[in-house]
Structures are given as C-alpha cells and as structure tokens.
Amino acid sequence: MCHKGRVSLDTKCTLQDLGTTRGKPNCARKQTNCMEILIVFLGDIPANLIKITSKSQRPIAPCARPVFLYTLNCRSARNKTSSICDLIISNDIDLLAITETWLGDSDQCVISELLPDGYKFIHKARSNGRSGGVALVYKSIMDVKAVSREDTFTHFEYLECIINFTRLCIIYRPPPSKKNQLRNSVFFYEWSHFLDSVVVDHRELIITGDLNFHLDNVQDPEGVKFLRILDDHGLVQHVKESTHSGGHILDVVIVRDSSSILYGEPCVTDPGLYDKNGNPAGDHLAICSKLTLSKPARERKSIKFRKLRDIVTSDLSDSIRSSFELQKGENSVEKSVNLYNTTLKNILDSLAPVQSKLITIRPDCPWYTSELRDAKRERRKAERQMRRTDLTVHKEIFRSHCTQVSKLAIHCKRSYYSSKIVEMGKDQKQLYHLTNRLMGAKSDVILLATVSLTGRSS
Incomplete structure (x- = not known):
C-alpha cells in the first residue's frame, strides 16, 4: 500500500526497473517517459493523456522506393571500368560513392567507360600523386550539386554534395606511413574541425567512405578515439560487418544519432570487381544503404513513330496507282517533284499516321547479352x-x-x-561517332566548386 510521501517496496522495485528512482539509472531504459510510470499506478492510460514519442524513437515510415547509396573503395578505377559499370546496372544504384579512384582530370576515356547511359559523374582528384581521389556517380534525374569549401584539409580527402536537402560527404583517409608523413594527431584535429562545420547545418547529414581505422577492434586506441569524436558531435557509425578482406571495418556510414535518413541498417556485399583481364580484383566490400529520400521518377521523353509493318502492300499499291492516274498531265520538273512528295506523304499518313508516346529512359548497355x-x-x-x-x-x-x-x-x-x-566499314562518319562515344566526348563530368556552402549557385 502506498501512502503520501512513501513508496512501497514492490513499487520501488518497479520504478527502479523503469530507471526513475534515485541512484544509478538503468541505461537500457533511460528513454522511458512518464507515461509508463502512470501506467504502473493507474493500470490504464487516462483519456486526456497521449503518449509522446521522442525524436530518436520516431518510427520510420515504410519507403516504397528508397534511394540506394553504395559505398565502394575500388582501389583504382582504371582497370575496373567494366565491373563498376556492371555493378551500377545490375543493382540499379542511384548513388555510388567511390574512394581511391586513382583518376586525374584528364582521364575522360576511363570515366566514359565506367559510366552507364543516364548517369553523371562528380570527381575530386588528389592534388599530388596518382593514387587517392573521391567521386560520386549518380543518376542524371537526381538533383545533385557539388559543394565547395574555403578551408582545406591535408590528412583526408573529401567531396561534398547536396542531394534533396541532404548533405552527403565522401571521405577517404590515407593510412599514415613514412612516405606520406601523415600523423593521426593532425587528422583528429582536422576531423574535429570538419565535423564542427557540418553538424551545424540544418540539413540531413550522411558521411561515408574509407577511414582506415579498425572500428571493430575495441582495443584499438585510434578507432576508439574516432568513435568518441563522433559521439561528441552527436553522430553514429552504422556499419557493423567487416568491409575489408583483412576482416576489419574500415568503411563507414555516419549519420546523426536522431536521424531517420537510413531505412534499416547498411548491409555489406561483394561488388564482384575484376580487372581488364577478368581476374578478381579489389580488397574492399561494398556497403549498400537505403535512404528515405524521395526517389525521382525515371526520365521520360516523347517519341514519334509510324506503324509501317501494319501497311498492307496491296493497299499501298492501289493508293499510289489511283493517286497518280488522277494527276496525269504535263508539269515542270519542280512541280512534278513536289507533287510526287506530297502525294506519297498523304498516302503514308492515311495508311500509317504519325503517332507519339512517352518512353522511360533506362540505363543501357548495348553489349549486354x-x-x-x-x-x-x-x-x-x-x-x-x-x-x-x-x-x-x-x-x-x-x-x-x-x-x-x-x-x-x-x-x-x-x-x-x-x-x-x-x-x-569505311563509313567515316559512323566511325567518328563511335570513337567519340568510346573516348567519352559526350560524358557528363561536373567539376568541383559549382555550389557554395550556403547552397547558392556560383
């Protein structure tokens, strides 16, 4: 029995289970609100009270068409263009974040080979050396804008984009070595400064890429420090499976701790990369994340056509014969040519009129058998x-x-x-068009620094 100012032993144990009494709270249930306490005493929810769900516990609405974001360290895209292109088409990828591209600003031909039809490419090459580089491959129907920053970082590479009011940051941190003379202390200083600048943005935030920390090893002091910095900034790393052939978690997908941008947890999958000779290549697995963004409909265009196969040959012959018999007479050459063209066009319009329809543009791979x-x-x-x-x-x-x-x-x-x-054969025009296509003359490559941090076009 409970008296005013007193709590019975049974009730006290119940409140301890809920994490509400004095002393050390139960961390597993510290988010429990006062409604559960009222249920203990009243046995039911009063009619004039409602249950309030905190932001961190906000349910995720079912997503019929989620946006698929893949993260991949390809370790040189130069000799894996066919496999990257096949990966994009086979999985219908909307966004592909690539680290260690090993591409330069002049590698237009390589970029053209790895891009399927209907995709665009944003790339930031390493300023010195042939390795490194980060890139984003995305469907052309998506509204993606590159972001430029005034500050620069020396211990990690980054590429920032705005996608549907969501800020996507692609990061690659080279592991320290005697050759590059990189130090973890400098990285953590720059990383904290970077996070300070991005977490204040009101938009959704996604950070993905290869950080080269053994985040699965709780005994690794550098990995523990990295996760602690994330926690200090209200961020959470969601990859729980090994992403490297060595059995460690090196690649990350990071969002705010109160965010619902991820639809479920990211999954790790084998990208099936191979080199130009068909041999297995690459030592990283790919990360597939489903995003609760509004996926745009596929691009559509209107085409005009005639159903020529529906024309009956006898009807066509009779129409031509009757039309020219009615128009016999002496005419000039110019008038006869115009009469010939007009008559045939009218016959064709009557037997196979011009029709139009909308078609959906899909990624095309002409050599796919x-x-x-x-x-x-x-x-x-x-x-x-x-x-x-x-x-x-x-x-x-x-x-x-x-x-x-x-x-x-x-x-x-x-x-x-x-x-x-x-x-x-010797058709130079057709050969010229094919060569241009293979060399990437028509590929859409966007240079960095097209949008400022405020989102205004520069």
Whole structure:
C-alpha cells in the first residue's frame, strides 16, 4: 500500500526497473517517459493523456522506393571500368560513392567507360600523386550539386554534395606511413574541425567512405578515439560487418544519432570487381544503404513513330496507282517533284499516321547479352547459397562464378564493338561517332566548386 510521501517496496522495485528512482539509472531504459510510470499506478492510460514519442524513437515510415547509396573503395578505377559499370546496372544504384579512384582530370576515356547511359559523374582528384581521389556517380534525374569549401584539409580527402536537402560527404583517409608523413594527431584535429562545420547545418547529414581505422577492434586506441569524436558531435557509425578482406571495418556510414535518413541498417556485399583481364580484383566490400529520400521518377521523353509493318502492300499499291492516274498531265520538273512528295506523304499518313508516346529512359548497355544475363543469374544463386551456409566450399564456388561472369562480360564487350567497327566499314562518319562515344566526348563530368556552402549557385 502506498501512502503520501512513501513508496512501497514492490513499487520501488518497479520504478527502479523503469530507471526513475534515485541512484544509478538503468541505461537500457533511460528513454522511458512518464507515461509508463502512470501506467504502473493507474493500470490504464487516462483519456486526456497521449503518449509522446521522442525524436530518436520516431518510427520510420515504410519507403516504397528508397534511394540506394553504395559505398565502394575500388582501389583504382582504371582497370575496373567494366565491373563498376556492371555493378551500377545490375543493382540499379542511384548513388555510388567511390574512394581511391586513382583518376586525374584528364582521364575522360576511363570515366566514359565506367559510366552507364543516364548517369553523371562528380570527381575530386588528389592534388599530388596518382593514387587517392573521391567521386560520386549518380543518376542524371537526381538533383545533385557539388559543394565547395574555403578551408582545406591535408590528412583526408573529401567531396561534398547536396542531394534533396541532404548533405552527403565522401571521405577517404590515407593510412599514415613514412612516405606520406601523415600523423593521426593532425587528422583528429582536422576531423574535429570538419565535423564542427557540418553538424551545424540544418540539413540531413550522411558521411561515408574509407577511414582506415579498425572500428571493430575495441582495443584499438585510434578507432576508439574516432568513435568518441563522433559521439561528441552527436553522430553514429552504422556499419557493423567487416568491409575489408583483412576482416576489419574500415568503411563507414555516419549519420546523426536522431536521424531517420537510413531505412534499416547498411548491409555489406561483394561488388564482384575484376580487372581488364577478368581476374578478381579489389580488397574492399561494398556497403549498400537505403535512404528515405524521395526517389525521382525515371526520365521520360516523347517519341514519334509510324506503324509501317501494319501497311498492307496491296493497299499501298492501289493508293499510289489511283493517286497518280488522277494527276496525269504535263508539269515542270519542280512541280512534278513536289507533287510526287506530297502525294506519297498523304498516302503514308492515311495508311500509317504519325503517332507519339512517352518512353522511360533506362540505363543501357548495348553489349549486354542473354548469355551474360544467364551467367549472372547463376552467380546470384551461388551467392545466396554462400550466405546461407557460410561454408568455404560455397565461397569458392561463388568466386568461380564471379570469375566466369567477369571474363564473359569482357568478351561480350570486345565482340560487340569489334563487330560494330566491321559493320561500319569505311563509313567515316559512323566511325567518328563511335570513337567519340568510346573516348567519352559526350560524358557528363561536373567539376568541383559549382555550389557554395550556403547552397547558392556560383
């Protein structure tokens, strides 16, 4: 029995379970609000009270069409263009954050090879040396603007973009060595300064990339310090699986601790990268994150066409014969030509009128064959079996399928363009257009520093 100013032993134990009595609170349930305490005493919720959900516990609404963000350290995109292009098309990726591109400002041909139709590319190369570099591949229908900063950092590379009022930061931190003379103390100073500037932004924040810390090792002082700095800034790292062949978590997906931008936890998957010879390449796994952003509809365009196959040959012959018999007579050459064109156009309009329709523009890969599609289907089956059993034999079977698919993809691509060149023969115009396409003359590459930090176009 409870008296005024007193709490019974049973009630006190109950309040301790809820983390409300004096003393050390129960951390696992410290977010419990006063409504649960009222339920203990009253047994039911009064009619004039409602339950308030805190921001950190805000439920995530079901997302019918989430935006897919992939994070990948490709360790040189120069010899993996075909596999990166295949990764984008196979998974219908909306945003692909790439670290260690090893690309320069003059590598237009390489960029063209890794970009499928309907995608654009933002890249920031390393100022010195051939390695490093960060980039973002995204669908052209998405509203993406690059962000420029006045301050510069010496111990990590970064690329910032604004996507649907969301700030996306792609980071790569090279591991310290005697050659680069980088120091962790300087990195943590610059990293704290960087976070100070981005967390004050009112927009949603996503930081992803390769930080080269063993975040799975609680005994690693550098990794622990990195996570502590994130916690001090109200940020959380969500990748929980190994992202490197060495068995450590090196790649990250970081958001605010109160954010609901992520739809579920990020998952780690094998990107199936291979080099120009079809051999497995790369030592990092890819991270797939589903974002609760409004996914734009695919780009559509209007086309005009005639159903020429529906024309009956006899009807066409009769129409031409009757039309020209009615128009017999002596005319000048110019008038006869105009009469000929007008008559045939009118006949064509009557038998096969011009029609228009809207079509959806989808990423296109002209060298993609049915044989390659079947091989990739078998690879997916092997991957599902590997994930289900986690046996070494099934891992070897999966890697064998990956090698088979990669070599087949390279063969299909070479065969397609070789046959196109043979078909064109001596047609210099067609050869010129094909060469321009292969060399990347029409690729959309956006230079950095197109938008200021305030979001205004520069």
